[in-house]
Every structure is written in C-alpha cells, then in structure tokens.
Amino acid sequence: MRVELRNITKRFGPVAANKGVNLTIEPGEVLGLLGENGAGKSTLMNVLCGLYSPSEGEIVIDGNTVEFDGPGDAIRAGIGMVHQHFMLVPVFTVAENVVLGVEPVGRADHLDLATARAEVERLSEDYGLAVDPDAIIETLPVGVQQRVEIIKVLYRAADVLILDEPTAVLTPQEVDEFFQIVRSLCDAGKAIVFITHKLNEILDISDRIAVIRRGEIVGSGDPKKLTRPELAEMMVGHPVDFEVARAPFAPGGVILDVKGLTVLRSDGAVAVDDLSLQVRSGEIVGIAGVQGNGQSALIEALAGLTRPVSGQVLFDGQDITFASPRERHRMGIAHIPEDRQRAGLIGTFSVAENMVLDSYYGPPYAGGASIDWARVHTEAADIAEQFDVRTPSVRSDAAHLSGGNQQKLIVARELSRDTRFVIAGQPTRGLDVGSIAYIHSRLVAARDEGDGLLIVSSELDEIMAVSDRILVMFKGRIVAEYAPHETPVDKATIGLAMAGAAA
Amino acid sequence: MTSATEGRLLGRSQIEDLFIVPAFALVAALVIGAGVMLATGVTFSTIGQSYVALLRGSVGSVNAVSETLTAALPLVLAGLGLALGFRAGLFNIGAEGQIIMGGLAAVVAGVALGDLPAIFALPGALFAGALAGALYASIAGWLKAATGAHEVISTIMLNLISYRLLDYLLRTPLIQKEGRADPISKSVPDAAELPKLLTFIDINLRLHAGIFLTLAMVFVAYWLLFRSKLGFEFRASGENPVAARVAGMNAGLTIVLAMAIAGALAGLAGANQTLGVLDRATPGFSAGIGFDAIAVALLGRSHPVGVLFAGLLFGALEAGGRQMQVDAGVSIDLIGIIQSLVIVFIAAPLLMKTIFPWGFRRSDAP
Numbered sequence: 001m002r003v004e005l006r007n008i009t010k011r012f013g014p015v016a017a018n019k020g021v022n023l024t025i026e027p028g029e030v031l032g033l034l035g036e037n038g039a040g041k042s043t044l045m046n047v048l049c050g051l052y053s054p055s056e057g058e059i060v061i062d063g064n065t066v067e068f069d070g071p072g073d074a075i076r077a078g079i080g081m082v083h084q085h086f087m088l089v090p091v092f093t094v095a096e097n098v099v100l101g102v103e104p105v106g107r108a109d110h111l112d113l114a115t116a117r118a119e120v121e122r123l124s125e126d127y128g129l130a131v132d133p134d135a136i137i138e139t140l141p142v143g144v145q146q147r148v149e150i151i152k153v154l155y156r157a158a159d160v161l162i163l164d165e166p167t168a169v170l171t172p173q174e175v176d177e178f179f180q181i182v183r184s185l186c187d188a189g190k191a192i193v194f195i196t197h198k199l200n201e202i203l204d205i206s207d208r209i210a211v212i213r214r215g216e217i218v219g220s221g222d223p224k225k226l227t228r229p230e231l232a233e234m235m236v237g238h239p240v241d242f243e244v245a246r247a248p249f250a251p252g253g254v255i256l257d258v259k260g261l262t263v264l265r266s267d268g269a270v271a272v273d274d275l276s277l278q279v280r281s282g283e284i285v286g287i288a289g290v291q292g293n294g295q296s297a298l299i300e301a302l303a304g305l306t307r308p309v310s311g312q313v314l315f316d317g318q319d320i321t322f323a324s325p326r327e328r329h330r331m332g333i334a335h336i337p338e339d340r341q342r343a344g345l346i347g348t349f350s351v352a353e354n355m356v357l358d359s360y361y362g363p364p365y366a367g368g369a370s371i372d373w374a375r376v377h378t379e380a381a382d383i384a385e386q387f388d389v390r391t392p393s394v395r396s397d398a399a400h401l402s403g404g405n406q407q408k409l410i411v412a413r414e415l416s417r418d419t420r421f422v423i424a425g426q427p428t429r430g431l432d433v434g435s436i437a438y439i440h441s442r443l444v445a446a447r448d449e450g451d452g453l454l455i456v457s458s459e460l461d462e463i464m465a466v467s468d469r470i471l472v473m474f475k476g477r478i479v480a481e482y483a484p485h486e487t488p489v490d491k492a493t494i495g496l497a498m499a500g501a502a503a
Numbered sequence: 504m505t506s507a508t509e510g511r512l513l514g515r516s517q518i519e520d521l522f523i524v525p526a527f528a529l530v531a532a533l534v535i536g537a538g539v540m541l542a543t544g545v546t547f548s549t550i551g552q553s554y555v556a557l558l559r560g561s562v563g564s565v566n567a568v569s570e571t572l573t574a575a576l577p578l579v580l581a582g583l584g585l586a587l588g589f590r591a592g593l594f595n596i597g598a599e600g601q602i603i604m605g606g607l608a609a610v611v612a613g614v615a616l617g618d619l620p621a622i623f624a625l626p627g628a629l630f631a632g633a634l635a636g637a638l639y640a641s642i643a644g645w646l647k648a649a650t651g652a653h654e655v656i657s658t659i660m661l662n663l664i665s666y667r668l669l670d671y672l673l674r675t676p677l678i679q680k681e682g683r684a685d686p687i688s689k690s691v692p693d694a695a696e697l698p699k700l701l702t703f704i705d706i707n708l709r710l711h712a713g714i715f716l717t718l719a720m721v722f723v724a725y726w727l728l729f730r731s732k733l734g735f736e737f738r739a740s741g742e743n744p745v746a747a748r749v750a751g752m753n754a755g756l757t758i759v760l761a762m763a764i765a766g767a768l769a770g771l772a773g774a775n776q777t778l779g780v781l782d783r784a785t786p787g788f789s790a791g792i793g794f795d796a797i798a799v800a801l802l803g804r805s806h807p808v809g810v811l812f813a814g815l816l817f818g819a820l821e822a823g824g825r826q827m828q829v830d831a832g833v834s835i836d837l838i839g840i841i842q843s844l845v846i847v848f849i850a851a852p853l854l855m856k857t858i859f860p861w862g863f864r865r866s867d868a869p
Contacts, residue, residue: 305748305749324753325749325750326752328751337749344746345743346739346743346747347743357747358751360732361732371731371732
C-alpha cells in the first residue's frame with residue numbers, strides 16, 4: 001500500500017502546525033521522520049491516522065483520495081499507530097488486549113478467545129515477535145509490551161505502521177531486537193513510519209529520511225549519504241556542537257559518600273541493595289542501567305524523599321542520611337528530578353513561581369512572611385535569559401513551555417544558585433538535540449566549577465557523553481565501574497553489564 | 504491562578520470566571536426556577552411577583568440590604584476558609600462543625616470576659632471562636648498528615664460529633680442559661696457583642712460590625728494566598744503535592760496549617776453569628792452555613808474576592824427568598840433550587856459559553 005500526503009496543511013486557529021507537507025510512504029520501506037519536539041511530527045501523524053482532519057491538502061492511498069472521519073476510518077484503510085505511551089490493560093492477557101474492541105465472537109455474543117490466541121500466535125510467529133498470548137501484560141517487560149502493541153496494529157490488518165518514538169523505553173539490546181522486528185515487518189511488505197529525534201537510530205534503521213522543522217519538510221535523503229551533524233543541522237536549523245567542551249579531569253575530595261545504602265520500594269521490595277558509591281568534587285559520575293533497577297529509589301533517597309532502611313549518606317563528611325529535602329537544598333545540593341512534569345514543575349504556576357519553587361522561603365525572595373514578587377520576577381527573568389529558557393514572559397504558565405524549555409527551567413532553578421553537588425535523573429529524556437546539548441554543557445560547567453555530579457540516565461549515549469566515571473546499576477547494586485578517561489570503553493560492554501552479564 | 508504574580512488584582516479571564524459566568528448562571532437559574540414554579544402550578548403573575556419580591560427583599564430597601572449583608576457575612580467568612588483549603592488541595596466539608604465549635608467558644612469566652620471593657624471582651628471572644636474552629640479543624644488535618652485519613656470522611660464525622668457535642672455542652676452548668684431546662688446558652692454580654700451598626704436609622708436593622716471583620720479577612724486571605732510564603736506552599740501543595748515535596752515543602756505541616764486556618768475562619772463565622780446575630784448559642788445555630796459556604800467557595804473559584812461576591816449573592820438570595828415567601832407565598836425551598844442551579848451552571852462554564860456566546864472573549868483554538 002502506497003500512501004501519499006499531498007500538500008497537507010493543518011492549522012489551529014492562526015497557528016499552522018503543518019505547512020504544505022508532501023510525503024510518500026512506500027511499502028517495504030522504513031521512512032524515518034526526524035524532528036524536534038514541537039516540530040509538527042505528531043500533528044502530521046495524527047492527520048494520517050485520522051485524529052485530525054487536514055485544513056488543506058489530501059491523503060492519497062494507492063491513487064485514491066481518502067478522507068478519514070476519525071481513527072476508525074484510518075484503521076480500516078490499513079493505517080495503524082503504535083503510540084509512545086502504551087494503551088494496554090495491565091491485568092488482561094496479551095490475547096485479550098490484542099482483540100480488545102474488535103473481539104471475535106461466536107454464537108450468543110460468546111467471546112471466542114481461542115481464535116484470538118491462535119491469531120496472536122500466528123502473527124507473533126510470522127513476524128518473529130515471540131510473544132506468549134496468555135501472558136498477563138503487567139508481568140511483561142516493556143520491550144515485550146511494545147511488541148503487543150505492534151501485534152494489536154497488525155491484528156487490525158494495518159499495512160502502514162506508524163511508530164511514535166518507539167525506542168524511548170528500550171535498553172540498547174532491546175533496541176537491537178526491535179530493529180530486527182522492524183526489518184521483518186518491512187520484508188513482509190509493510191510500510192513503516194519511524195518517528196524519532198534520535199539521530200543514531202534514524203541513521204541505523206531508515207531507508208529514507210524526512211526532516212521536519214516548524215511544520216515543514218526541510219530536507220530528505222538517503223541515510224547512507226547523510227551524517228549526524230548534517231541531520232542535526234537540518235533538524236534544528238543551525239549547526240549543533242556535539243562535543244561538550246570540558247576542563248581537564250581534576251577531581252577534588254570526596255563530596256558524596258554512600259555507604260551500604262538499602263532502600264525499599266513502597267511495596268517492601270528491595271530497590272537499592274547495600275549500595276556504596278563515592279562522588280568527588282569536580283567529577284561527573286554517571287549511573288547507567290535499564291529503568292527499574294533501583295535508580296529512582298537511589299535518587300529519591302539521596303534527595304531526602306525516601307528514608308533508607310540501612311546504610312549512610314555522607315555529604316562533605318556530614319551525615320545527611322535522614323536530612324530533609326530543604327536541609328539538603330540549604331547545604332547546596334541540587335536535585336533535577338526524573339519526572340519533570342510530575343515532580344519538577346507545577347504546570348499551572350508561572351515560570352517565575354517555578355523558578356523559586358525551592359528557594360522562595362529565604363533571601364533574596366522573602367523576608368519575614370511575605371514573598372517579594374517584584375524581586376522574584378526580575379530575578380526569574382534574568383535567570384531565564386542566562387539559561388536560555390524561551391518563554392514569552394516569566395508570567396506565562398510553565399505548562400505552556402515546550403519540554404526542552406521546561407527542563408531548562410528546572411536546570412536553571414537548580415544550578416543558578418551556589419551549588420556543591422548535583423543529582424540529576426534522566427536530565428534530557430524526551431528532549432530535542434539542541435536542548436540536550438545545552439543541558440549537557442550546563443552540567444559540565446557545574447563540574448568545571450568544582451561541583452560533584454551524579455547523573456542517572458537510561459540513555460547510554462548520554463552517560464557516555466558526560467561522565468568522568470560510569471557505574472552500571474543492576475537489581476539495586478552497582479555491578480560494573482568504568483573510567484573512560486583511563487581506559488576507553490565501548491557501548492556494547494556497558495550494554496552487557498546493564499543486562500546483568502557482569503553480575 | 505496567577506493574578507497576584509501578574510501584579511494586578513484580576514485579569515480578563517478571571518473576570519470572566521468570577522463575574523460573567525456567575526451572572527449568566529444566575530440568569531439561567533432564574534429562568535429554570537420559573538419553569539419549576541410553572542410545573543408546580545404557580546401562575547405567571549405569581550412568578551413575576553415572586554421575582555420582584557426576590558429583588559425587593561435583597562436590595563430593595565435599607566432593611567433588605569442590611570439583611571443581605573447580615574446573611575452574607577458568615578458565608579463569606581466560612582467560604583474564605585474553605586477556599587484556602589481547596590487551594591491547598593484539601594476538600595474540607597467540616598466548616599459546619601468548625602462553625603459550631605467557634606460559635607460556642609465565642610459565647611463561652613464572651614460570657615467569661617463580659618465584665619471587661621468591650622475593647623478586651625470582643626476581641627477575646629472572637630479570638631476564642633477562631634481558636635476553637637482552628638483546633639477542631641486541625642484534628643482532621645492531623646489525621647490526614649499523620650495517617651493519611653481522607654479529610655472528606657473525617658470532617659463529615661467531626662460535623663456529626665459537633666452537633667451532639669453542642670447539644671451536650673448546652674446543658675452543662677457552665678454554659679446553660681440559668682433557670683432553663685432546655686439546651687440554650689447564657690446570653691452574650693453587651694461588651695462581647697458585635698455592635699449593631701445601623702440602629703441609628705432603625706432599631707431593627709441587624710447589620711453588625713462583623714462586616715469589618717469580614718472585609719478584613721477577605722484582605723488577609725488574599726494576602727495569605729498570593730503574597731505570603733505560607734500561601735505559596737498551600738497553592739503548590741494543592742496544585743502538585745509531589746513537586747511541592749521535592750521542592751522541600753513540608754507536606755504534613757502544610758496540611759495541618761491549611762486546615763487550622765480554614766477552621767479559624769469558619770470559627771470566626773460561628774462567632775460572627777453568636778456574637779453578632781443570635782446573642783447566644785442554641786442547638787442547630789449553625790443552620791447549614793458551613794455547607795452553603797462550600798458552594799460559596801466553589802462559586803467564588805476559591806479566590807477571596809470571588810468568595811466575597813459569591814457570599815453576597817447567596818446572602819441576597821437568602822434575604823430575597825424570605826421576601827418571596829412573604830409576598831408571593833412561594834416556598835423558600837425554591838431558593839434552594841435556584842442556589843443549586845446557579846452552582847450547577849457555574850460548574851459548567853463551557854455550557855454557559857455555549858448558551859451565552861456573547862460576553863466571552865473569543866477563545867482561540869488549541
């Protein structure tokens with residue numbers, strides 16, 4: 001099935017999210033759609049899968065112009081989307097999830113699960129997906145849940161599969177497996193649209209690349225002839241510097257000393273298991289690991305949000321195991337939380353209010369019981385400018401900023417004051433290359449000024465780009481340690497450790 | 504709401520929220536109220552007559568305005584407390600119980616301080632009312648902070664307890680009026696009363712000095728919510744408790760303080776009634792004010808200025824409703840229906856914007 005988008009324009013009020021987009025999707029081909037957050041990738045795909053109707057232009061399938069009145073029409077026409085956030089019922093089995101909404105029924109509306117199971121098994125086999133139809137969703141790893149989403153789309157007889165940021169939740173090994181699946185789908189004649197902002201992946205998997213910026217296709221080409229810097233420049237509109245300039249590695253004394261730390265999850269399971277680590281001043285320690293291996297619990301314990309059940313945390317020699325978040329803040333510990341929407345920002349508060357969210361209580365913002373809002377506004381405007389937070393005004397709601405600017409806002413809040421130690425969880429998750437480069441440069445600048453940094457990330461590229469020392473966390477423990485500035489280390493080695501090979 | 508940080512009291516969209524939506528809601532409610540009267544066999548002329556009476560009884564004379572204000576004061580005071588709680592993410596249903604405890608404590612303190620000059624007796628009695636309300640509300644706050652008990656459940660239970668506690672206390676020798684067998688408190692001595700303000704015009708005008716207290720509290724609540732550190736913590740915890748905690752705010756303390764301040768304001772509403780209107784405490788003196796105040800707080804969009812106007816509207820409906828009953832013989836229950844309809848329509852601003860498209864700035868598509 002060959003799908004053409006002809007001259008698609010989508011307007012929301014006066015704003016055009018897509019302008020005159022022409023795009024062809026060929027069977028048996030992976031089309032990589034690259035663009036920053038907010039570039040209009042999602043709008044375009046929502047037009048294609050029937051959620052929005054275009055303001056201008058047309059969708060042509062195999063030479064016939066079609067009009068979709070809702071996603072149901074698109075699915076019937078053979079266009080299916082795998083969303084970034086899975087839409088699965090956690091307590092149902094794989095087969096039940098796959099048939100949900102289009103259940104095969106026998107007499108008297110009897111649910112024919114046997115047919116459903118057989119169908120899932122057939123699809124799973126045909127495309128090498130290896131999924132057990134009887135497994136309960138919530139017991140499956142994320143990578144397998146994603147395959148269930150793909151089976152769901154295939155079960156609905158889709159010939160065009162739109163994959164929205166599919167690798168965001170996967171480990172490097174899972175990404176390799178996932179790419180094999182994508183290839184086998186292609187070989188079977190399916191057309192794939194692979195949406196991402198990750199340059200390496202799009203170069204690896206695509207047969208053809210289209211780059212979208214500010215709603216327009218600004219370039220396209222053959223991945224064999226394009227390089228990372230070229231793509232990045234097309235994507236953001238100006239050259240991007242990937243190498244973060246950093247001062248020579250000259251660490252000071254130990255600033256953070258974690259000894260035998262054990263932290264439990266809320267359900268009582270061990271999340272962090274007798275873990276010890278040290279961070280020195282002027283050093284970035286990166287913790288690599290697949291999500292769910294205790295990294296979140298470690299960050300929360302270090303930020304004072306959960307009480308460890310045993311072990312000790314020393315900051316500059318002082319015991320802070322049970323210190324409150326506010327006490328830690330006062331000591332110069334900055335915390336960039338993992339989940340910026342939930343824990344880092346208050347969306348309905350203004351940029352200025354968010355800028356002082358953890359420092360409103362003392363000088364220069366407050367004396368006595370009241371907050372000096374005039375002062376807050378001038379300072380916040382200064383800081384926003386220093387940290388390149390692009391906002392119409394510091395009075396705008398934080399929720400209206402793009403993801404990259406929201407994260408810059410948090411980084412600005414945490415790093416604009418005098419810090420000695422920085423804990424950062426997933427500091428660039430879901431951000432565009434421009435913002436990633438900027439935030440990395442800020443983190444490295446903090447290191448160069450003599451701060452100790454502990455960065456937790458499930459993006460191995462990120463860990464490797466910024467860290468002076470790399471620790472791998474697996475099942476609550478540190479299972480491997482690398483010092484790239486002494487002996488270079490490659491991605492595959494760390495990837496194996498992340499999968500538990502070194503344990 | 505960002506009005507405080509925008510450096511002006513109210514922005515355009517807030518004016519829509521606070522005034523235009525309620526105004527249209529009132530119109531819609533009155534129209535449907537007329538429909539209800541028609542359906543129950545009331546004639547057109549009586550309906551007309553009753554709405555004239557509603558207007559006359561609420562703003563038609565000095566006495567009407569005095570009654571409207573008198574009815575509005577406790578609603579505004581308790582509504583301010585509830586609004587603060589809502590802003591902090593606490594759905595406090597307990598204003599009724601807090602009013603009872605505050606009103607009773609104010610009577611007890613007023614009686615005890617009755618021999619002192621008014622300059623000590625009245626503030627003392629008011630303070631006792633606020634303190635009692637604060638302590639009573641803090642129970643629910645503490646239960647939530649310490650054990651996670653949901654404040655909706657615990658405040659409802661505390662309301663039930665307060666009714667019976669009031670009945671019991673009104674029969675104890677310290678509180679019960681001498682020589683009476685029924686549950687009724689001693690009368691509040693003159694020195695502890697909120698003085699009537701308009702008796703120079705007519706001895707029967709009930710408006711009292713509680714109006715100054717109420718206006719002061721509107722200002723205090725506004726300052727607290729939008730200018731103070733504590734209010735910032737309340738709003739942050741209400742909007743996003745996780746982010747507030749990560750930012751180092753003490754969740755438990757915020758909950759207890761927000762409940763205590765809400766209770767203090769409800770307690771003042773109780774004191775306002777016993778010291779300003781009733782001169783004593785009797786069973787059921789709270790008269791559902793604590794529940795109406797929930798509607799007032801919601802109607803006022805949990806904004807102190809909005810609460811003031813919402814309270815005035817409800818006061819006017821109450822005072823006008825009495826006149827309606829007298830003039831047209833329409834049941835006062837109808838006012839309850841109209842009040843409820845106003846709330847329903849305000850809870851659906853989109854519906855209002857659909858029915859009354861003019862009056863709203865054209866909103867841009869997403």
